[in-house]
Amino acid sequence: xxxxxxxxxxxxYAAGVYLFLRRSIVKLILGIIFMSxxxxxxxxxxxxxxxxxxxxxEAGNNVPDAGIADPLPQALILTAIVIGFGIxxxxxxxxxxxxxxxxxxxxxxxxxxxx
Amino acid sequence: xxxxxxxPVLIPMATIVLLLFLSGSKHLxxxxxxxxxxxxxxxxxxxxxxxxxDGIQVVQVGNWPAPFGITFVADIFSAIMLIMSGVVGLMxxxxxxxxxxxxxxxxxxFALVNALLMxxxxxxxxxxxxxxxxxxxxxxxxxxxxxxxxxxxxQMDGAIKYVTMNLISSMLFLAGxxxxxxxxxxxxxxxxxxxxxxxxxxxxxxxxAMLFFVAFGIKAAIFPFFFWLPASYHTPPIAVxxxxxxxxxxxxxxxxxxxxxxxxxxxxxxxxxxxxVLGGLTMVVGVLTASSQFDxxxxxxxxxxxxxxxxxxxxxxxxxxxIAGAIFYMVHNIVTKTxxxxxxxxxxxxxxTFELKAIGGLYKSNPLLAILFLVSAxxxxxxxxxxxxxxxxxxxxxxxxxxxxxxxxxxxxVGLFTLFSMVKIWNEAFWKKQPxxxxxxxxxxxxxxxxxxxxxxLGTITLGxxxxxFIDISIRAAExxxxxxxxxxxxxxx
Numbered sequence: 072x073x074x075x076x077x078x079x080x081x082x083x084y085a086a087g088v089y090l091f092l093r094r095s096i097v098k099l100i101l102g103i104i105f106m107s108x109x110x111x112x113x114x115x116x117x118x119x120x121x122x123x124x125x126x127x128x129e130a131g132n133n134v135p136d137a138g139i140a141d142p143l144p145q146a147l148i149l150t151a152i153v154i155g156f157g158i159x160x161x162x163x164x165x166x167x168x169x170x171x172x173x174x175x176x177x178x179x180x181x182x183x184x185x186x
Numbered sequence: 187x188x189x190x191x192x193x194p195v196l197i198p199m200a201t202i203v204l205l206l207f208l209s210g211s212k213h214l215x216x217x218x219x220x221x222x223x224x225x226x227x228x229x230x231x232x233x234x235x236x237x238x239x240d241g242i243q244v245v246q247v248g249n250w251p252a253p254f255g256i257t258f259v260a261d262i263f264s265a266i267m268l269i270m271s272g273v274v275g276l277m278x279x280x281x282x283x284x285x286x287x288x289x290x291x292x293x294x295x296f297a298l299v300n301a302l303l304m305x306x307x308x309x310x311x312x313x314x315x316x317x318x319x320x321x322x323x324x325x326x327x328x329x330x331x332x333x334x335x336x337x338x339x340x341q342m343d344g345a346i347k348y349v350t351m352n353l354i355s356s357m358l359f360l361a362g363x364x365x366x367x368x369x370x371x372x373x374x375x376x377x378x379x380x381x382x383x384x385x386x387x388x389x390x391x392x393x394x395a396m397l398f399f400v401a402f403g404i405k406a407a408i409f410p411f412f413f414w415l416p417a418s419y420h421t422p423p424i425a426v427x428x429x430x431x432x433x434x435x436x437x438x439x440x441x442x443x444x445x446x447x448x449x450x451x452x453x454x455x456x457x458x459x460x461x462x463v464l465g466g467l468t469m470v471v472g473v474l475t476a477s478s479q480f481d482x483x484x485x486x487x488x489x490x491x492x493x494x495x496x497x498x499x500x501x502x503x504x505x506x507x508x509i510a511g512a513i514f515y516m517v518h519n520i521v522t523k524t525x526x527x528x529x530x531x532x533x534x535x536x537x538x539t540f541e542l543k544a545i546g547g548l549y550k551s552n553p554l555l556a557i558l559f560l561v562s563a564x565x566x567x568x569x570x571x572x573x574x575x576x577x578x579x580x581x582x583x584x585x586x587x588x589x590x591x592x593x594x595x596x597x598x599x600v601g602l603f604t605l606f607s608m609v610k611i612w613n614e615a616f617w618k619k620q621p622x623x624x625x626x627x628x629x630x631x632x633x634x635x636x637x638x639x640x641x642x643x644l645g646t647i648t649l650g651x652x653x654x655x656f657i658d659i660s661i662r663a664a665e666x667x668x669x670x671x672x673x674x675x676x677x678x679x680x
Contacts, residue, residue, distance in 0.1 A: 091350070091354075096346065099346070099350060103350075103353055106353075106354070106357050107353075107357055110357045110360045110361045110364070111360075113360075113361045113364040113365065114360070114361075114363070114364030114367070115364075116364075116368075117364045117365050117367060117368025117369075118364075118367065118368060119368070143367070143373075144364070144367065147316055147363070147364075147367075150316075150320065151360055154320070154323050157323075157327065158323075158327070158353060158356075161327065161330060161331075161349075162349065162353075165330075165334060165342075165345060165346070165349060168334065168337050168342065169342045169345075169346065171337075172337055172338070172339055172342050173339060173342060178346060181339075181342070181343050
């Protein structure tokens with residue numbers, strides 16, 4: 072599972088970088104989404120994957136049994152997803168504003184006209 | 187009072203909430219916006235006093251013991267930076283009163299400035315790397331809105347670059363946190379320092395360290411990553427540019443100094459030469475590109491980059507004197523850099539443009555402005571007895587005593603080139619005759635524009651003239667950073 076996820080992370084990062092290098096802002100934002108999801112998966116994998124052992128504490132115990140999945144990375148991802156959501160909403164609003172102001176979503180065209 | 191350390195975060199938060207309720211009534215918003223930042227500065231001063239007398243202050247939020255809970259730590263370095271964020275924030279808020287247009291002020295401009303300061307203060311105080319990430323996000327989201335507000339065409343063009351680079355930096359930072367957590371199993375900075383010093387596989391940590399380095403490098407605009415800064419900083423209103431130039435890049439440097447003194451202290455043979463090489467390149471490239479510009483804001487933006495190189499040099503030398511130099515240089519740079527932008531804003535108010543070729547004769551018409559510019563510009567270039575001289579002297583002395591002659595020579599040369607750029611602005615804007623085609627005069631300059639400039643100029647002089655006191659504090663802060671045992675013990679409650 073770890074290997075499959077690692078390969079997936081690699082693919083997502085590669086796709087993200089490729090999209091970042093396009094001129095279109097829509098693709099740029101797709102790139103942001105790919106990269107931020109890949110980063111969330113990095114945290115997920117690096118926390119260690121344990122199959123079918125959720126972080127529950129048995130009734131009457133103070134500490135969980137050994138071998139449970141580390142719950143902290145998942146909490147971190149949750150926070151990161153929320154922040155990522157805010158950032159993507161902002162980027163979409165920026166795209167809308169950019170399009171309204173410049174009439175294009177091609178970054179190079181804006182540059183040429185600015186000079 | 188234990189919660190004192192939390193005040194620099196809580197006060198802006200309360201201010202933001204109140205400001206959102208008040209939205210619409212301009213005067214109340216102005217009073218509250220400025221007042222909130224003044225209170226925050228007052229809290230920062232109290233923290234500084236407490237840290238100087240009683241040592242490092244630690245607050246465990248919700249009383250969860252470290253490393254499990256969220257920890258806020260104030261040592262001398264963070265206390266100094268908190269004061270600086272309060273000072274810059276207050277000066278910018280006063281300057282904004284008459285320079286930011288009605289639309290922006292109605293549209294919660296002051297709430298956004300407070301949000302930015304909250305993020306900056308949080309980043310200075312937190313003792314937890316994931317928390318640092320969250321504060322970075324608070325800070326950059328506020329800065330995104332400040333940068334794009336108004337939505338003019340150049341702003342959009344700059345904003346895309348700024349937003350993209352900052353997001354890439356955040357993702358690298360987050361990936362670094364993930365990898366580091368996978369290896370060390372903790373997020374608390376003090377606990378990380380203990381775990382990493384016990385670990386025998388320090389080489390494996392370099393992958394995380396490099397991700398952090400690149401992430402902070404983008405934020406701080408060091409050599410290969412700085413191109414977004416001059417491409418975007420000249421687009422928003424000048425008060426916003428001044429605020430960004432004073433604080434945002436310094437937060438990147440702050441985080442870098444914190445990480446590379448507290449826990450990434452292995453593999454020094456690899457990191458310190460790298461820091462010195464990149465520091466040197468940052469200085470040289472920044473200052474050379476600045477000299478080819480003719481827009482004041484662009485010249486000053488490229489100089490932000492060049493000045494960052496000095497702070498990197500201090501960290502790369504990794505001696506008490508070097509880091510003390512870096513800290514002093516940060517304080518000096520925050521004061522003078524902000525002020526040069528504010529002076530450029532006044533020039534723009536008088537002449538209606540930032541383009542050096544179109545203006546002139548200001549020495550004759552505004553002698554006070556000329557003196558204020560001279561103080562900041564010469565302070566930046568490092569003419570004694572102003573603050574830049576002391577900062578450069580400390581770093582150069584540290585370089586010589588560490589026998590790093592090349593970087594020291596570069597630091598001296600770059601100082602000369604900085605002077606060249608400042609003299610260029612002086613010659614073009616103040617000394618030469620006003621070119622004929624421009625005759626617009628926009629009337630008198632409001633007092634609220636002059637007051638912050640005068641205060642910051644006095645700050646530059648004070649830092650230089652009473653340097654001994656400030657050097658003493660910087661050295662104490664640097665000693666705490668180089669010997670982090672006290673920090674670790676206080677945080678972990680041992």
